[in-house]
Amino acid sequence: LAAMNPDICRERENATFNTETLTNMLDGSAEKTRRRREIESLVINDPDFQHDDPNFMSRSERYDAAVKKSSQMIMKLRDYGISDPEEIYFYKRCVHRGFSEPLDLHLGMFLTTLLNQASPTQLDTFFTPAWNLEIVGTYAQTELGHGTHIRKLETTATYDPSTQEFVLNCPTVSSIKWWPGGLGKTSNHAIVLAQLYTLGKCHGLHAFIVPIRCMKTHQPLPGVTVGDIGPKFGFEEVDNGYLKLENVRIPRENMLMKYAQVEPDGSYLKPPSDKLTYGTMVFIRAMIVGESARALSKSCTIAIRYSAVRHQSELRPGEPEPQILDYQAQQYKLFPLLAAAYAFTFVGQYMSDTYHRITGHINQGDFSQLPELHALAAGLKAFTTWTANAGIEVCRMACGGHGYLCCSGLPDIYVTFTPTCTYEGENTVMMLQTARFLVKCYRQAREGQQLSGTVSYLNEQQRLQPQPVSSRPTVVNINDLASLVEAYKLRAAKLVEVAAKSLQGELQRSISQEDAWNNSSIELVRASDAHCHYVVVELFAAKLSEISDTAVHSVLNTLALLYALHGITLNSGDFLQAGLLSVPQLSQITQRIKALLVEIRPNAVALVDSFDYNDEMLNSVLGRYDGNVYESMFEWAKRSPLNRTEVHESYYKYMKPLRSKL
Ligand SMILES: CCCCCCCCCCCCCCCCCC(=O)SCCNC(=O)CCNC(=O)[C@H](O)C(C)(C)COP(=O)(O)OP(=O)(O)OC[C@H]1O[C@@H](n2cnc3c(N)ncnc32)[C@H](O)[C@@H]1OP(=O)(O)O
Ligand SMILES: Cc1cc2nc3c(=O)[nH]c(=O)nc-3n(C[C@H](O)[C@H](O)[C@H](O)COP(=O)(O)OP(=O)(O)OC[C@H]3O[C@@H](n4cnc5c(N)ncnc54)[C@H](O)[C@@H]3O)c2cc1C
Numbered sequence: 028l029a030a031m032n033p034d035i036c037r038e039r040e041n042a043t044f045n046t047e048t049l050t051n052m053l054d055g056s057a058e059k060t061r062r063r064r065e066i067e068s069l070v071i072n073d074p075d076f077q078h079d080d081p082n083f084m085s086r087s088e089r090y091d092a093a094v095k096k097s098s099q100m101i102m103k104l105r106d107y108g109i110s111d112p113e114e115i116y117f118y119k120r121c122v123h124r125g126f127s128e129p130l131d132l133h134l135g136m137f138l139t140t141l142l143n144q145a146s147p148t149q150l151d152t153f154f155t156p157a158w159n160l161e162i163v164g165t166y167a168q169t170e171l172g173h174g175t176h177i178r179k180l181e182t183t184a185t186y187d188p189s190t191q192e193f194v195l196n197c198p199t200v201s202s203i204k205w206w207p208g209g210l211g212k213t214s215n216h217a218i219v220l221a222q223l224y225t226l227g228k229c230h231g232l233h234a235f236i237v238p239i240r241c242m243k244t245h246q247p248l249p250g251v252t253v254g255d256i257g258p259k260f261g262f263e264e265v266d267n268g269y270l271k272l273e274n275v276r277i278p279r280e281n282m283l284m285k286y287a288q289v290e291p292d293g294s295y296l297k298p299p300s301d302k303l304t305y306g307t308m309v310f311i312r313a314m315i316v317g318e319s320a321r322a323l324s325k326s327c328t329i330a331i332r333y334s335a336v337r338h339q340s341e342l343r344p345g346e347p348e349p350q351i352l353d354y355q356a357q358q359y360k361l362f363p364l365l366a367a368a369y370a371f372t373f374v375g376q377y378m379s380d381t382y383h384r385i386t387g388h389i390n391q392g393d394f395s396q397l398p399e400l401h402a403l404a405a406g407l408k409a410f411t412t413w414t415a416n417a418g419i420e421v422c423r424m425a426c427g428g429h430g431y432l433c434c435s436g437l438p439d440i441y442v443t444f445t446p447t448c449t450y451e452g453e454n455t456v457m458m459l460q461t462a463r464f465l466v467k468c469y470r471q472a473r474e475g476q477q478l479s480g481t482v483s484y485l486n487e488q489q490r491l492q493p494q495p496v497s498s499r500p501t502v503v504n505i506n507d508l509a510s511l512v513e514a515y516k517l518r519a520a521k522l523v524e525v526a527a528k529s530l531q532g533e534l535q536r537s538i539s540q541e542d543a544w545n546n547s548s549i550e551l552v553r554a555s556d557a558h559c560h561y562v563v564v565e566l567f568a569a570k571l572s573e574i575s576d577t578a579v580h581s582v583l584n585t586l587a588l589l590y591a592l593h594g595i596t597l598n599s600g601d602f603l604q605a606g607l608l609s610v611p612q613l614s615q616i617t618q619r620i621k622a623l624l625v626e627i628r629p630n631a632v633a634l635v636d637s638f639d640y641n642d643e644m645l646n647s648v649l650g651r652y653d654g655n656v657y658e659s660m661f662e663w664a665k666r667s668p669l670n671r672t673e674v675h676e677s678y679y680k681y682m683k684p685l686r687s688k689l
Pocket of ligand 1: 115116131134135136166169175177305311397450453456467
């Protein structure tokens with residue numbers, strides 16, 4: 028075994044806080060850290076999960092290996108008695124090394140939709156077989172023609188009272204279901220979102236459990252055309268699929284009927300809210316916020332550890348080449364992302380708690396907080412995935428050429444993560460949903476209603492009114508986190524107002540609501556972005572107040588300041604325009620940021636160590652804990668399929684004959 032790289036050892040010795048304390052805090056407690064590690068080591072020490080490098084495999088082999096692992100995973104989870112969703116998730120993440128897999132949609136959306144939208148009788152019928160993987164399902168909503176505008180989906184489910192069945196059809200090419208994960212080859216059932224017709228009337232989108240493959244032979248059932256949609260940017264393990272239904276009949280009991288119902292005679296009972304059908308999407312959006320934190324924290328772990336062992340160029344003539352982490356420009360690329368990774372970790376925890384709290388109320392029949400939950404999940408999903416997506420690429424480039432190698436781990440993180448900006452609600456569309464909520468709240472506040480929750484700052488709108496910018500004192504104290512939170516809040520209030528006024532202005536030109544909305548989209552998206560940014564800064568600051576360890580508190584405080592100040596520099600126009608900042612303060616902020624980079628520098632490696640990714644999960648030669656990157660890169664390259672023979676067959680087939688001809 029090679030010794031630990033001395034540079035990275037020194038980094039760890041220089042840290043000013045205890046890594047384990049911070050890890051415990053991120054996990055929730057020391058006991059939770061222990062349990063997570065225990066679960067991870069079950070996977071890491073399991074010979075069944077010692078895997079070949081997927082980079083050296085074909086797509087079909089990758090799918091095959093993933094199905095194999097998923098099946099073993101399900102059995103082992105039973106054997107170990109792991110049934111807590113969070114613990115299943117730890118195990119699963121480790122088994123698949125962060126890749127998406129063929130059972131994701133079954134575990135994440137099929138089961139969830141059953142739990143949230145099936146009646147008690149339906150749960151009795153479907154849940155146990157689904158839990159035991161006799162039924163393997165997916166969530167089939169998107170069609171060739173529509174992903175975003177789901178009200179216009181074309182697949183139909185027409186009730187036939189004579190047989191008490193629904194007849195499902197995809198009547199056009201654009202109505203073919205397209206994209207659902209695990210649909211192509213893995214699933215034998217799908218939850219199909221279709222327009223419900225009964226007694227000659229359309230009642231909009233509803234969810235139906237549709238068997239698509241024979242439970243014995245796994246052959247597609249009559250009337251079902253199903254397959255894989257082909258190679259993608261990533262997601263190689265996943266058989267995203269197509270599905271065309273032609274006169275497929277399912278029993279009446281296969282419509283999910285917890286809320287809306289169709290009686291045997293075909294009469295329709297309305298749900299208490301027609302948005303309850305969208306509930307599973309809200310759950311996954313909330314979950315994606317935590318995924319943003321994970322993707323970014325992994326990328327930062329790789330880039331920062333590598334920057335600690337990589338030496339390049341001359342800083343001072345005659346002296347040894349410095350670690351590239353000593354370059355201010357390198358720190359400026361990576362440390363704000365490190366800060367964002369911490370911020371998003373806390374936001375992810377908050378989003379998960381909020382989802383569970385509010386769905387608890389929904390299950391009790393209280394739907395009052397559904398709009399805020401939707402707005403928060405949609406906006407934060409978009410905000411955090413956009414930042415993380417761009418951040419992964421920054422981390423990759425910060426590793427120079429080696430970041431382009433698959434063994435750096437960064438290309439896989441990127442291609443696996445980037446569709447989060449699109450799936451589960453395209454980001455711009457999600458920002459516009461949040462904006463719809465914000466504008467509504469703004470109007471309510473102006474009418475004198477008292478708002479609560481994350482939008483309560485809009486109550487203060489009146490207080491902020493017409494003062495000219497020049498006569499208003501600047502609000503920001505750039506050294507005080509509370510003051511920065513306040514500035515983000517006022518910026519959000521301002522941008523919500525700008526968006527609302529834009530709408531109002533458009534309407535005064537007597538165009539339609541819809542055109543006014545479209546003509547204000549730029550302002551609306553910016554308002555949502557500012558709102559989410561405020562929520563993130565606010566949650567980061569709130570988290571600090573929970574930390575008792577002074578050393579950890581101090582380093583996280585530095586990160587929170589960096590996150591907030593860096594965000595101001597990226598959006599300085601907004602802060603200046605709103606009179607929240609003066610021009611001289613901008614250069615003070617730059618100076619302050621430089622000082623924060625210096626403060627973070629000795630703790631950078633310890634801060635990524637605290638995320639506690641073991642090498643197997645990180646799967647990156649550049650991000651190795653021991654820092655021995657060159658040796659392992661060389662070993663990895665030797666295993667490239669092109670190196671199986673010293674002389675490749677193409678030489679004999681093409682190059683050699685060519686030489687004799689020329
Ligand atoms: C058990 C072990 C577990 C272990 C863990 C396993 C983990 C596995 C990992 C899982 C990985 C999952 C991978 C996922 C892969 C991707 C799957 C997909 O993309 S799937 C496909 C994903 N596809 C998409 O995401 C499609 C995106 N599109 C949409 O969601 C909708 O079309 C829309 C929202 C854009 C518009 O909808 P439209 O009906 O036209 O609505 P309008 O605009 O006209 O607004 C009307 C009113 O409705 C309101 N409202 C709206 N939504 C909601 C809501 N959810 N709620 C509440 N309210 C909502 C709105 O605010 C407004 O209110 P108001 O102002 O009137 O008061
Ligand atoms: C890897 C992956 C996995 C997926 N898995 C599933 C799955 O399991 N099940 C499933 O049902 N679906 C799945 N999807 C589909 C996914 O949910 C949709 O792609 C997504 O909802 C976006 O819809 P769209 O593709 O129609 O994009 P479009 O809506 O066509 O977006 C294209 C552009 O139009 C813009 N646009 C659209 N509407 C508006 C508007 N109202 N205002 C302003 N701009 C607008 C968007 O911002 C975007 O720039 C998956 C997709 C991917 C990539």
